[in-house]
Each structure stands twice: as C-alpha cells, then as structure tokens.
Amino acid sequence: MAEPLPIDEALPRLLDAMRSRGRAVLQAPPGAGKTTRVPLALMEAGLAPGRIVMLEPRRLAARTAAERMAQSLGEEVGGTVGYRVRGEARTGKATRIEVVTTGILTRRIQSDPELTGIGTVIFDEFHERSLDGDLGLALCLEIAGALRPDLQLLAMSATLDAAPVAALMGDAPLITSEGRAYTVQTRWLDRPRPKAQRLEAALADVTCEALAETEGGVLIFLPGEGEIRRLEGLLAPRIGADCVLRPLFGAMEFKAQHAAIAPDPARRKIVLATSIAETSLTIEDVRVVIDGGRARRMRFDPGAGMARLVTEPVSRAEATQRQGRAGRVAPGTCYRLWTRGEEGALPAFPPAEIEAADLAPLALELALWGAAPEALPLLTQPNPGSYAEAQALLAMLGALDETGHITDHGRSLAALPLHPRLAHMLALAGPEAAPLAALLSERDPLPRSAPADLGLRLAAIRRPKGPHPHAPSRAVLARIAQAARRLASAAKPAQHSDLSDAEMAAIAYPDRIGLRRSGEAPRYLLSGGKGAVLSAEDPLAGQRLIVVTDTDGNPREARIRQAIPISEAQLRGLYADRIHWHDICAWSRREGRVTARQQERYGALVLDDRQWKDAPLEAMTRAMLGGVREMGLVWTDAARRFAARVALGRAAGMDLPEMSDAALMDRLEDWLLPFLQGTRSAAAWRRFDILEALRAQLDYQQMQSLDALAPAHFTTPLGRRIPIDYDTDPPEIQLRLQEMFGQTTHPMVGHTPLRVTLLSPAQRPVQTTMDIPGFWANSYADVRRDMRGRYPRHPWPEDPSQADPTLRAKPRK
Template sequence: MQHSPAPTRPVAPVLLGVTHAPTPGLARLALWTVWVHHEDAGFTPEGVRFIRRVMDRLPIDDALPELISSLSAQGRAVLQAPPGAGKTTRVPLAMLDARLTDGRILMLEPRRLAARAAAERMAETLGQPVGQQVGYRIRGEAKVGRDTRIEVVTEGILTRMIQSDPELSGIGAVIFDEFHERSLNADLGLALCLEIAGALRDDLILLAMSATLDAAPVAELMSAPVISSQGRSFPVETRHLPRPLDRRARLEHAVAEQVLVALRETTGGVLVFLPGEGEIRRVEAALSGQLPKGCVLRPLFGAMPFADQRAAIRPDTSCRKIVLATAIAETSLTIEDVRVVIDAGRARRARFDPGSGMSRLVTERVTRAEATQRAGRAGRVAEGVAYRMWTRGEEGALSAFPPAEIDTADLTGLALELALWGAEAAEMPFLTQPNPGALAEAQALLRMLGALDESGRITDHGKALAALPLHPRLGHMLVRAGRGAALLAALLADRDPLRGAPVDLALRLEALRDPKAYAKHRPWPADRGAVSRIRTEAKRLERSAKGDGQLSPAAMAALAYPDRVGLRRSGEAPRYVLSGGKGAVMGDADPLAGQRLIVVTDTDGNPREARIRQAIALSEAELRSLFPDRIAWVNVCEWSRRERRVVARQQERFGALALDDRLWKDAPSEAVARAMLEGIRELGFAFSDKAQLFRARVALARADGASLPDMSDDALMARLEDWLLPYITGVKSAADWKRFEPLDALRAMLSWEEMQALDRAVPAHFTTPLGRAIPIDYSGEAPEISLRLQEMFGQTTHPTVAGQALRVTLLSPAGRPVQTTMDLPGFWATSYADVRKDMRGRYPRHPWPEDPTEADPTLRAKPRGQ
C-alpha cells in the first residue's frame, strides 16, 4: 500500500478521538481504519511509527510506565515477563524514548541470532537500517555507528568491554535479557556491572529481564524492585505419546514420523525442537520426499548463515512452514506463523567435559520449565497444539529448571577473568558462587599454562589469553604457536567433523585443509557444515595471532594439553598413562595404537580409564624441545599396588610419565620405610597374639580411666609415622609385613612410668598359689586364665584384675576343661563335689581332697603304688 508523503502534516489531529478509545483493541481498530482509509493523510515519519506501535501493541507495554519510573528513581529493576510479552524489542526503545541516560543502552543476548534479530526489529520499528540508532555487536561482526544509542551484544562481548574499560565509558545502561538462562557470561557480566556500579558508576542503570526465573533472588542481589508483565497467548492443547519411545529407536526417525502426523492433524506452521544441528539434518533427511505439497522445511540453528536463519523466522504465506530448530527458538525470537510445536524432549547444554578438558555441549532430558516455554510457542497467534515426545507418566521425572551454567561448566575462563579483574570469587556478587573445588582445578590449569603465577596473580601471558575468543588452553596454543595453530584451535573448539573415523587428529586437519582431495581418497565422510564452520573460524583466529611458528600439529596440541601427553604402558593392549596422572585406552585396531607417545585431545571422560576419541602422535624429540624445563630426573621410592612391594627407581619424568626408568640401588632406608607405610595403609594390620594381648590390656586400662595412648586400629593407622616408622627397617613387601612382630613398636608408645602403671592395673599374668605366671587373655568379654584345678587348692577368694573378676577355666590333669567359673569359692562349695566324684576314678594318682580350701596347691601326682 502506497501513502502520499506530506511531512508537514502532524499526526495528532488524525488521531483525535482515537487515543481515548475505551479499550486498546478498539484503539488499534480505529487506527487501522485511519491507516487504510486515509492514504493521503500525509503522516510524518514519527506519526507512522506511532501508529505502527499502537497497532502492534504488546503485553509489555502495560508494564513500561512502572518500569521506566523504577529505573528513573532507583537505576535498577528486575523485569519478569513471559515469552511473547515483547520485552526484548520494547524495553530498550522505551528507555531511549524516556531519555533515562545520555549514554548508550547496552542489551545482552545469549545467542548471535537473537542479538541480530532484536536489533533488526528495533531498527525497523524506528524506520531505520541497523547501524544507526540501533546496532549490534557479535563475535566477528559489528553493525554500529557513532549515532548508535542502543547496542545489542552477545554476552561475552560485555566482559571484554568491561575488562578493557572498567568504567564502561559512554554506556549509560546495561540490560541482561533472558537472564533466566543463567549462562556463565551473564552471571559474570552482572557481577562485574554490580561492582562497577558500586565503586565507579553510581549512575549506571542495570536491568535484568527474565521469562521463567524466580525473580526474588536476582532482585535481592541487585537491591532492585520486581516488575511483572503478563504474556499474551492462546490456549495450547498438549498431546503426549501413548507409550515411551523404544530405546533402540532413532530419535530423529520418531520425530520425522511425528511431524507427518502433526501435518495431517493440524493447520499452521510447525516448530520442531531438536537438540542440535546433527539431529536437525537427520530429521531433514528423513522427511525428504515425505512432505505434502505446499510444505517447506526451514532449519534453524546458531551456526547457519544469517540469511537462512532469517528465512526461518519470517512469516511465509506462500507455504506451510516446518521449522526444525534448536533451543535458539525457545526465547528471544518470535516465529510468528507457528501454531504447532513438536518437542523432541532433549536439550543441549554446556557442561564441563573431562574428556576434552573444556566445556562441551551435552544432550540431556528437557526440563519442565523448558517444555512449558516450548509449548507456549504454539499459542502466539492462535489456538495451537504441542506434541511432546514422551508420555504423561514420564513428565514427573523431569527436572524443574535447567541448571545454572556456573554449576556445570568448565570454570577456566571464569578463573582467568577474575584474575584479570583482580578479585576472588567469594568477593564478587554472584547469584550462584562457583564451586571452590572446580575453581581450584581451573586455577591450577592456568598456572600450568603460565597464565597465573604461583600466587594466583595474572601474568602478561594470561592477559594475552584473556583477550582471545578461545578457551585458555587453545588461546595458549595460538599465542605460542602463532597463526599456524589457528586451524587446529578452531577444530578443537568445535565438534568432531569426522565422527566414526580413527582417532588421529591429522585426518581431521587433512579434511579441513583440502576437503575435495580428502574426499577422493579417504573412506570417512566429513560433515560439510562443520568443515565450513571450522575453516571460517580459523580464518578469523588467524587475524588474532602473531607470527608464523614452525611447530607440528602434535607439538601444538601438546601446548594446549600439557597434562594429556600419553605414554604407552607395557603390554599388548594400547593403554596409556597421561602426564596429568590419569589413564586412557585406545581401540586395539586403531592405526595410532602402536605409538609410544601421543597427545590426547578428547576422551569419553571415564574417570577410571578414559577411552580416547581424538589424539595425535608426538615424538620424544618434540616433547623434549617443548618442555625442557619440565623434564627432570627424580628419585622415586613408592609402594606398588600391583607388585605389593616397595619399588625404588630413578626416573626421568615429564609429569606422571617416566621417559627413562632405572633401578635405584642405594635408596635410603628411611625412604623405603616411608614408602612401606603406604603399603601398610593398603594392607592393613595383622597383629600377632602377643601384640593383640598388649592392645587389649591398654584398651581395658583406658576404659578404667587410665591416661594411655589409643591403640585402636583407626588411631594406630592415623599415627603410623609416629610409632611404627623407626621399627620397619628392612620391611619392603607384603610378605615381610606378614612376618613382622609389632609388639616392640607398640610397647614403645608407653613411657616407663606408663608401663609400670599398666602392669599394676592390667597385669599381663596371674600369679598362681604356686607362684607360676599364667598369661591373662584379654580378648574376650572378660579377662580369662586357664590352669590345672589342683593349682588353685587353698584359694578361698576369686581372683580379679582391673576391678573385674577373672574368668577361670579349671583343667583336668590331662589339660581338658573341667569347669569355668567366675566364683571360685562358690564352685568349691557346690559343684566341686560332683567333679571330685567323677575325677577320682579317672585320675586316681592326683589329689582330690574333700575340702579343697584347706589343701595345698600342687601339680604333682602320687608316686605309683600309693
């Protein structure tokens, strides 16, 4: 529709009587009537923009007055508005119109597509091209000018801006859009901005906008009010699977079948949520030739060309559009003609991957919050339908919310940024504090790379790494190796372009350097999208590098992974010990399996023995050339679990790798003894009867109040060095330890005075009426002695020790138990008569007096014939 320009005619008279319509809907209807029937009205550009805004009124508009008032009064706010409310494109323009600040308004978006789309939408609203009042800045691309007042950036850009200019000169406001996604960069950016606002810029306006986040904790952190806006959506019917998906079935085939079902049962555009590009391509292939006429497939993921992304987002009345999208379509973007959603039930998130030593995207079950948000996309323009690729019963097992990235991701980049900022994590206003253990591991890696000094302060090299758009491992490689490392850095930062191929990184580099030549003579197909993306990123990284190093790819990889240099263990199986101390294994048939030294760049992350997914062969000469200061001879005296003995060797080591290994013939006895202590900790105690008796006496005396050392197993194990070390000279193996008598070492724990007190309180022996010393057994519930019945003649009181009655086992002349008693006078008075009657006939030569209390103790028998 064409309109005659008449720039001198104002819009206000035309709108007279319309702006006071009883409802917003009637106001929009009236404006539409004016727009259609007054082509020659000659509105000014400002009038046209005003009409467009009112015609396209969104739910967020009702909350804007309160939001602007709060920002004007307090300079901070938290805006809670569901997807579709219009916060992304309305709020920055409202802040600009209100003239809240003379500086630029910076808005953070978690994804590049969202940043560009938001900037384009706002610029279109102003009737301008992107780059004038509204611009954007993302990795590798910027459209801003000197007149730009609103700048949309991806989250990592803000960190770089702050680190280079801590006052954020020229920036008047920072908006954190989609803060509920809790990305690591957003958490760090907010913490840094709160620091700046508190110390340097009390005029800096801060606004966090969220769709699903519990706003109260963010508001408390920011000391800001919460402003809420209602969403706009139509009813959405949710349909679950009747039964769980077969575990053996390919998700992509199931999704393709569901798309065909949805096309038969519904009308309108279809939005399919899949975890990543690979799944999108496979669903696209499965649907090839299966779609009804008039249907078109539109992939949508972050790494695709922006023109293709735009085609997926824009409405298309000429066909029925099926958009195959990643989580990029959950928030920030509005795909206006969608009435059907198919949720595959998977999400891809950044988690620390111990296999690669960096954060990697992993596929997990979708959360309930994500599923709700996805389903809501079907109700933006009319009533819709959401198909969920799981049963209603499976819904209860879903987590409520996705985890904050700071809880799951690699913290090496965060640790580097904090060191550059000069602050400890605990001092920063994080919504979630990073895990101290994970942060300590990240700092240890940075020290290994030379980015931090031993005191934890950032080095000049660390500052150079922080300026690069790479994980510090790969940044270190790029700085040290120069432009030649750009391709390898881009490869290692991306997903494997040769899935299913042997582990050798050299194959991947070959496919990247000359894809056509590679395709002609290699049987493993390369992912064209990944190859193109990696090559493009490599060209960009080349511009960040300096110098043209002459290192081989293996040497470059070793720079990035000094803790992943692998030395093949002895034996037939290709098992490796890594320089960081972990183990890794390679497939027997892999062409790289015979290499003595490799650099492992990716594994499956198994904590016991990881399976190698990517590696490259390294020569020992290259290793020695790269790390001359880290290779040194060391004397090693340690307990070998495998050999069950102390092993003393002299080794030339790089980390945990023994490049050369020789017998240490004259190892000091103390070093051997200390190593043996580790063996004892593994083997445990095997006390002799004498040692057990001594420990039992000490335990009884302690129970009776004596101040003596604790000789329980746990206490002795905890103090091995104190009591045992001086006594195990010559003990070198499990067999030696089994023969070792520890009684002297235990007795040495007591002073002379303590030994005397122990002997008095808990004697080792009972002295019989004949003066013989009988060992007391303290291993049972009560101390016990065993002796011949005749030796106790004349004993009229029951013997005791440490205040307890002795359990006395009386033996026959043949040494067999006759009676066990803890009341000897009672035994003499009662049971003895029966014992005497029985024993006299069996042992007639031995005395059996009628009154044993009056008889003399004896061990003698009567002479024969008497």
C-alpha cells in the first residue's frame, strides 16, 4: 500500500464510521482506489471478526480486484484474498477477503441466513443497481436487524445518488472522497453528429484524431460486440504498426479479457470495450477515453414474457464513470461523441435493473425468503403489475401454490443457478437437459446470420470438433460445455425420461409454443397470446408447431431468433392436462355475424376447430351483444322520441332510467338481451327496432306518469295522433296546415307550448309558430295569398279558425 491513492485521505473517516455505526456509504470518484484499498483497510483495522465479502457486478471485475489486492500483499489469489464467481472459486481456509459476483451472495444468504463466518459485506459499484445487488442489500439489512446486529455493511460507488442509500441503511454515515487520481480534460463535438453517420464511422475518425493529439493507451466505449467488431475492421487499416487493437466484452474468454487490461510495453494499446470497462477496472496505460455515448440495456416486457436489448444514450453518471477511466494512471483526455449542449438532455442516472428486468428470479427468491417486496427495505420497489406477471409465471411452472407461497418444487428451482424457466426444465428432465439449459443461459454460439433452428446449436455443443456449416464461436461453446457439466452434476434424476430436445424446450417455455397462422408469411401465434414471426427464408418457416426460445423482444411482433419444431403428439404428451375443449359463441367482425365453434385449445393455440351446431339460444344471444357493442345502437325515429321524453321526465325529477347512448351501452345485458333472440347478424341488427326494449324499462306507473308529463302524441282536430318530437327545445310537432283548421288554442304539453311546424300540401314547411291563434289573425293572410296560386285544389278559407279541418283536395274537373 505504499503507492498513495486519493481514497487514502477518506479511510480514517470511513474506519471511524464503521467502528461506531457498523455501516456506511462511501462516495469516491472513479480512479480513487476504493475497490482495492477499502477491503484491505477494513481487514487491517480488525473492526469485525470473520471474512469480508465484497460484491462486484461483473466476473472480470471480481477477478481483477482480487488479483490486485493479492498482488499488493505479495500473495497469490486464493490466500488472504480470493474470489468466487459463477463456475469458478479461488479461496482457501486462510481467505479473509472474498470478492464475489452479486448473485453469489443471494445464494449464500438463502442457504445460511445468519451468514456464518462473515463479518462485513461490501457492495462495490452499487450505482449499477443490479437486481441481485439491490436484493442482497435488502436481505443483509433484514439479517442485521433480526439475526446479526454485528454484521457490518458498506455501500461504495463513484456516481451514486448516495443520500437515499444512506437513509435506507438507517441514516448511515456518508463519507465522501473528493480526490481524483489525475485530472482529465474533456472534449465535446463542435456540432451534433449527423444522424446518417454510423456510430462506428464517427468513432473511427475521432480515434485517429485522438491518436495524433495524445499519448498513451486509448479506451473506446461502444454498446456491444457487434459495434466493437465493426469498429475493429474500420480501424485496423488506419492505425500504425505501433498500435494494437484489443476488444473487451463480457462474452470473451478470461484470457482474452485479461490481455485487454494488461499493459503492452511495446505497442500503443487501443481497447474497444462495452460498459464492462466502466467500473472497478484499471486498464493499464490508458490515458485517453473515447465515449460513443451509447449503452445497451435489457428491457423486459412482462406482458409478452420476453426481454429485448435496446441501445440508449448513456446517463450523465455513466459518462462520468467512463471519463474517470482516463485519469487512473496519469493525466488524461476524454473525447465525447456529443456536444456540450446535448449533455444536458442526458438522464442523470441509468434505470435500476429492478425497473426493467425479468422479475421471475426476484419473485422466486422472495417466495423462498418468505417476504413480499414491500416488506423488504428495497431501494426501489418493483412494479406491481410486472411482479404479478412474474408470480403468474412461477405458478404456471409449479413453483408457487394458489396462495402464492413457494412449493417444494419451487425450492428445488431456487437451489439451481438458473432462471426459473430453465431450472424447471432441468428439474423435470434431469441431467440430459443440462446442455440445453447451458445453451439458453449463454449467448448464441452461432453468428446472427445462422438459421433459427435450436438443433443446430445443440449439434455444435454435442460435436464441438465436428464440421458445422455456420462457424460457431469456440469460446462460447467452451463456456457452454463447462456450464453444462456443472449443471449436470447439480441436477437430480429426471422426473420424465427420454424427452426430446423440443419437449425439454417446451417444458421451459410453455407459453412460447407457436402455431403457424394461415397465410404465406411464417407468422406464429404463441400459446401465451403474443405474436412472433420467422424469416421467410428460414428452414423452420414451414413448421406448423415450434417452441420459441429466443426473440428480439419486439412487443408488437417479436422476430424469432431461436426455435425448435415440436409435434402435436409431443405437445399433447407433455400438456394433456392443459388442453381443453371450449364452447365458443362470439361475434365475428370479419363475418358480421354470431359464430358458434367448439375449439380444442392449448393456451391461445387452437389445435382443433369445429362448428357448434346445437349451440344454446342464450349463448348465441349473449354473443350478439358483442356485435351491438361493436356496431352501436340503431335508433328509429320513434325510439329517439321516446328516449327524449324520458330525458325530459328525468329533468323534471322523475325516477326514470337514463337512456343516453353511453348509459344504454353500459347496461346492454339488463334491457336489450331479452329482446335479442333470433338476431344474429349485422343485417338483422340494422332492421331491429329498440323501442319495445326501451319501453320495457319503465313499469306501468312510470309510463303513466311519463304520458301525463310528456305525452307521446298530439291529437289534431281531425282526430289524428301526431308524434311529438321531444328531442328539440321546445318539443315540436309537424302537420299539414289544413289539418289545423278550427284550432283556436295553441297545443301545449303541460305548461309548455309546442313548436308547431305547418306544412304545405307538398309537405314543405310553410310556417313555424308558437301561437296558432296569432298566426290565424296575422300571418295567415300572407300565406293564403301565396299558397292559393300554388295549390288551387286545396282549401284556403279566409277565416281558418272557423273552417273544418281536412286533408282532402277538390276533385279535378
């Protein structure tokens, strides 16, 4: 520890806080040295008996941190300092500091809730907010409060919003280290990058500029392996022989990763890295950072049950982390592929994994722990809807019972280092499923251009040295083989023997069994209800039934990346208890009528479909309501007038049902269903008169009161009943002028005069009046003078109030 680092000035304050409170939050800039200095300082201070466990979010970071600490002690890894990651452990009886990946701690807590032999747990790079990290801290806080008050807890980060974490940890002391190893000069673009320019091309130009302007190693941040390989191809012919390109991403072998971070004294190193290089790594000789400004994140759609990778702008916190890589070994320079003005639009922090990830593993862990998420001190609570979807999946897999509690099967799934889907498959299919479980846990060993057939991947795993048409990645195959051996040894004997690869895949993905839709394009309906599509050129495109194991996660229609064909007999053999006949009466929008079918279904898939010839009348009638909801009510004039009368009665205080369109549609079953018998098509509905159904909503007393307040008709001097239109204000009647001869009072409804529209013999409006006597005395003479010439065969008396009403005309001569 002879070499001074910026974190050293904060160590006394940190040790005091841990000594007095047993927990703290440490905030220190990138490159301050907290990852390698703090665990050793805690060990030397002897504040807590037992082993110090430090969590790292990535395997490479865990190995590297352990190696650096062991080197500072002059030891090999596995002595005082060791590490434990998935599939590999280097620890011994003398180990005092153990660096682990985040999931390791959760497994240890579930098997030993008292964390026997562990005195301190350090959550390094907590700002990454991994799901396991959040859960691990919550469980440790629970353990410290109930079982181990002596357990010391420390959260560390460079860019963490530390105050909420300190509050979550019981107002733990917040220690801040202001020092930075070396200064970093930041350079932004002068103008926004053209949208048409590809990221790799822009980075290649900036890299050549940086090589000419600076000295030392260069670290370039890109979203993923694809971009790394493309940039590598662009840079290779543009750099000199004194430079060497070193890719760095998570799927590489550890030896290749180690070569990327190790010094190269003979050449200038250019490291092309994903976000794996953001934290906890000191890449030797790097003095220049070039930030492409993009990060790739996993987004999970709980409704579809599928995850997809999205490429998004980095947050300001991530940009700060990346910038700090340039100042770890010497003063450095950071080139940012965005303008200074664009920086303000970046989000402050990346989303916590609990907000975007598949929550099925979390739901299983909490069920095993016996607590609901709201009962735990989680920094961010999971979305209730997403968490409910996760629980539904676990129930489908048999991991939870109907009350939401974990089953014995669920406990066996939680003990396996796999996603619950794959653990379920391994538990039922036994060691034979280990290669498939390992394959589905890893990245695709075949190039992106390879067909979707899962069998091609399994063949490459089972015959790694044999000829393969699609050039699998040897490094990925090696990791899959190693994981398969580990899983096979952990698996119990099969509950179902002699299962095919397709059947095993269907056990893991019961909601992703796809049935080909009719039509030319290879589109599939998945048993969970979502849609998916295959490339038309894919050899699987003609298969009727497939099991989809990987997609691009598109929430509208996912593109299938991996699948395997399955026969209907295999499906029935696996899920006979989930295949049922359903009697379906439903409105068909396409056919415009009620259809009655009997369908044999597995989930959303229709395996057999037959006409239901003797469907009950009630079921057919209820199905017609669906058509009514789609088409809306069909109003006749009489029905409209009746509804308007009811509205008038309601306005006057009468206790009558509402008959607006919205109110009637809300309660179709109550008033329309008894009258719909025999109506089964759009054409029949258009002929249907709803007046009788509307009138049936009023009892005898209500009808009598309504007729008294708002009579349906006006009786003319001829004795004819003219309907009163209450849909106007005031209510209105229309009739021939001659039919009102002899009417000496104006028609009324209660105390309201009707608006009377008088029509010519040709049924055209002649006069609208609210005062019939006044019309006879005044305006009629002008109307008579105009109308006599037009309609000479019709009577136009001088005194219409004394004339007899008529609808007749004089006979022709």
